Amino acid sequence: MEFVRNFPLFTIVLSLFSGVLCYMLKPKAAKIYTLIYEGVLIVFVSSVLLYVVKTGTSFTYVMGEFPAPWGNEIRAGILEALIALTFLIVEICSVSAGHRFLVEDMDESKQNLFYTLVNLMTAALMALVWTNDLFTGYVFLEILTLTSCGVLIVREIGRTTLAAVRYMILNLLGSGLFLLGVVLLYDITGHLLMVPMQGAIAQLAADPNVLPVIGVAVGILTIGLCIKSGLFPFYFWMPDTYGWATPTAAALLSSLVSKAYIFLLFKTYYRAIGIEVLDMLPIKNILLVLGICGMIAGSVEAIHTNNLNHMVAYSSAAQIGYIYMGIGLGGMAGFTAAMFHIIAHALTKSQLFLTTPRLAEAGGGTLKFKDLQGVGLKTKVAGVYFTFGALSMIGIPIFAGFSSKLQFALAAVAGGSGKKVILVMMGLAISSMLNALYFIMTMIRIFTPDGKPGKSEMMHHHINYHLPMLVLTAGNLLLGLNSGFVVELINKGLEMFR
Numbered sequence: 043m044e045f046v047r048n049f050p051l052f053t054i055v056l057s058l059f060s061g062v063l064c065y066m067l068k069p070k071a072a073k074i075y076t077l078i079y080e081g082v083l084i085v086f087v088s089s090v091l092l093y094v095v096k097t098g099t100s101f102t103y104v105m106g107e108f109p110a111p112w113g114n115e116i117r118a119g120i121l122e123a124l125i126a127l128t129f130l131i132v133e134i135c136s137v138s139a140g141h142r143f144l145v146e147d148m149d150e151s152k153q154n155l156f157y158t159l160v161n162l163m164t165a166a167l168m169a170l171v172w173t174n175d176l177f178t179g180y181v182f183l184e185i186l187t188l189t190s191c192g193v194l195i196v197r198e199i200g201r202t203t204l205a206a207v208r209y210m211i212l213n214l215l216g217s218g219l220f221l222l223g224v225v226l227l228y229d230i231t232g233h234l235l236m237v238p239m240q241g242a243i244a245q246l247a248a249d250p251n252v253l254p255v256i257g258v259a260v261g262i263l264t265i266g267l268c269i270k271s272g273l274f275p276f277y278f279w280m281p282d283t284y285g286w287a288t289p290t291a292a293a294l295l296s297s298l299v300s301k302a303y304i305f306l307l308f309k310t311y312y313r314a315i316g317i318e319v320l321d322m323l324p325i326k327n328i329l330l331v332l333g334i335c336g337m338i339a340g341s342v343e344a345i346h347t348n349n350l351n352h353m354v355a356y357s358s359a360a361q362i363g364y365i366y367m368g369i370g371l372g373g374m375a376g377f378t379a380a381m382f383h384i385i386a387h388a389l390t391k392s393q394l395f396l397t398t399p400r401l402a403e404a405g406g407g408t409l410k411f412k413d414l415q416g417v418g419l420k421t422k423v424a425g426v427y428f429t430f431g432a433l434s435m436i437g438i439p440i441f442a443g444f445s446s447k448l449q450f451a452l453a454a455v456a457g458g459s460g461k462k463v464i465l466v467m468m469g470l471a472i473s474s475m476l477n478a479l480y481f482i483m484t485m486i487r488i489f490t491p492d493g494k495p496g497k498s499e500m501m502h503h504h505i506n507y508h509l510p511m512l513v514l515t516a517g518n519l520l521l522g523l524n525s526g527f528v529v530e531l532i533n534k535g536l537e538m539f540r
Contacts, residue, residue: 044093046089046090046093047093047101047103047118048103049086049087049089049090049118050086050090050103050116050118050122050126050168050172051103051105051116051172052086053083053086053087053126053164053165053168053172054116054165054168054169054172055165056079056082056083057079057083057161057162057164057165057168058161058162058165060075060076060079060161060164061158061159061161061162061165062158063075064076064154064157064158064161065154065155065158066154067154067157068154069150069153069154069157071154072153072154072157072158073137073141073153073157075157076137076157076160076161077134077137077138079161080130080133080134080137080164081134083130083164083168084127084130084131084134087123087126087127087130088127090118090123090126091120091123091124091127094118094119094120094123094538095120095531095534098534099538100117100118100119100120100122100538101117101118102115102116102117102118102174103115103116103117103118114175114177114178115173115174115175115178115235116169116172116173116174116178117172117173117174118172119535119538119539120531120532120534120535120538121381121531121532121535121536121538121539122171122172122535124385124528124531124532124535125171125301125305125381125384125385126167126168126171126172128384128385128388128389129167129168129171129298129301129302129388130164131389131513131517132293132294132297132298132388132389132392132514133160133164133167133294133298134510135392135396135510135511135513135514136289136290136293136294136297136392136396136510137157137160137290138506138507138509138510139289139290139396139506139507139510139511140288140289140290140293140396140399141290141506142504142506142507143288143289143290143399144156144288144289144290147197147288148196148197148288152196155192155196156193156196159189159192159193159196160189160193160290160294162185162189163185163186163189163190163193163294163299165182165185166182166183166185166186166189166302167186167298167299167302169181169182169185170182170183170186170302170303170305170306171302171305173306173309174235174236174237174313175234175235175236176224176227176228176234176236176239176310176314177224177234179224179306179309179310180217180220180221180224183217183220183270183303183306184217186299186302186303187210187213187214187217187270190209190213190295190299191206191209191210191213193287193288193290193291193294193295194206194209194283194287194291194295196288196291197286197287197288197291201282201286202286202287204282205279205282205283205286205287206283208279208282208283209279209283212269212270212276212279213269213270215266215269216265216266216267216268216269216270216303217266217270218266219262219263219265219266219269220263220266220267220270221266222262222263222266223259223260223261223262223263223264223266224263226255226258226259226262227239227243227256227259227260227263227314230242230246230252230255230256230259231243231246236309236310236313236314237313239314239315240313240314240315240316243256243314243315243316243319244316244318244319247316247318247319247322253322253323256315256319256323257323257324257325260315260320260323260325261323261325263307263310264307264325264329267303267304267306267307268307268329268332268366270300270303271300271301271303271304271307271362272300272358272359272362273329273332273333273336273362273363273366274332274333274335274336274339274340274359274363275332275335275339277336277339277340277356277359277362280296280355280356280358280359281343281347281349281351281352281355281356283295283355284296284351284354284355284358284395285349285351285352285355285409286351289395289396289398289399290396292351292355292395293391293392293395293396294392296354296355296358296391296392296395297387297388297389297391297392297395298388300358300362301365301384301387301388304362304365304366304369304380304384305384307369308369308377308380308381309539311369312377312536312539313539317372320372321372326369326370326371326372327370328370329366329367329369329370330366330367330370330371330462330465330466331370331465332363332366332370333362333363333364333365333366333367333368333369333370333469334363334367334465334466334469335363336359336360336362336363336366337360337363337364337367337469337470337472337473338360338363338469338472338473338476339359339360339363340356340357340358340359340360340361340362340363341356341357341360341473341476341477341480342476343356343359344356344357344360344476344480345476345479345480348410348411348412349409349410349411350398350401350402350409350410350411350414350484351395351398351409352409353480353484354391354394354395354398357391357394357435357477357480357481358387358391360473360476360477361383361387361391361435363473364380364383364387364446364447364450364473365380365383365384365387366380367380367450367466367469368380368381368383368449368450368453371450371453371454371462371466373453373456374533374536375449375452375453375456376453376454377536378449378453378529378532378533378536379446379449379450379452379453381532381535381536382445382446382449382521382525382528382529382532383446383449383450385442385521385528386434386442386443386445386446386518386521387446389442389514389517389518389521390431390434390435390441390442390443390514390518391431392514393427393428393430393431393511393514393515393518394428394431394432394435396427396507396510396511396514397424397427397428397431397511398428400421400423400424400507401414401417401418401421401424401425401428401488402414402417403421404417404420404421404424405417411484411487414484414487414488415487415488415490415491415492416488416489416490416491416492417488418485418488418489419488419489419491423508425488425489427511427515428485428488429485430515430518431518432481432482432484432485433481434518434522435477435481436474436477436478436481436482437474437477439522440519440522440523441518441519441521441522442517442518442519442520442521442522442525443522444522445521445522445525446521447470447474448525449525449529450466450470451466451467451470454466454467
């Protein structure tokens, strides 16, 4: 067996080890170690991606050699490796670019704890991407919940504590529902490994009397992950959670954590339930409608808020709706569009959350829109980075957001009925117009001179901020200008899923 097949497991084990190690290091050493080890993980995952692309096959790593239904497996294919690589790139950029505000927001004695939580979060993210059994998914789902609350609460201001408690309650509710769904599926199939479970469900679904039972189990599981990821109408926790967290935490929670929950749901549908069985249930149509509602409701909320971070947070709620709409469309085109949007949104949203504190700093430390006039002229670099992210969210050509929305439109035409095509196209049009309204208004505000003399200086930006922001911008443009390459990889990865 080629040594590269051990790399997916290494990404989980090394992250767990790094979490413990960073707790014993000084803050500066913990930061340096975290950046180095995440770079090593990127090399590991890149090697896995090249290997599965070259061989054209996925592989499974069985831990402990225990037989089903108690075995633990991790699986690596093109799609898993691509998502894992995206997560790691966004994470290393977020840790580096947000470090200065982490130092300002947090007591020095607790900064190494933050890196401990980030590394444990990485372990959970990697496990959710690679897992091939539902119980391992649940275990690391809980670890991801706890670490997410941890990176939020370490800022230690009243609003973050309140937001963390609310976030914890809702996420525990979601985890409980997911576990209940897994227990029901195990009860009727006798399996926890995804592939044996799919075979058992395919046989059981042939009986019309059993299909409603499967639908209940899958529905409960779906509701749990929808709550955790923030699908409409469960997105109301996002403004406080993302808006008051330190910039690195906001970028990680919005760009990665919510996407990991969705990816686990997607894997469960595709590999544990089976697409053929899923098509017999009404779940996809419900997700389609809720996704479109989220696209519009999140954008409407973004227009009405008077806080820049809250606007970006509500925009995240809208983008989560896009992903669920793609899953609801189904078919190769719909699933491809959803996976493409996970990658595009991870790169773009992290860029926005890492830029807003720089703009706020230029405005006197406030995120209120009334105080942000002209801040893009005072910190031109941050203003440009914010503009790139905003244009992508709107869907302007050459940026990732345009390619993503184009994929959704093509998916609707390729696989939808007449009414479904009209519904999706209307949702895309309305959401895009609302996106344009609040992002263009924000860009006009930050680049309009405030008329106050002596406040148009260029603010200093360190290479630790420039380099990761350039990487995120380059990724955004790559997806916008060469989306065909990424779409082809996703299609190959979906074919390996079967």
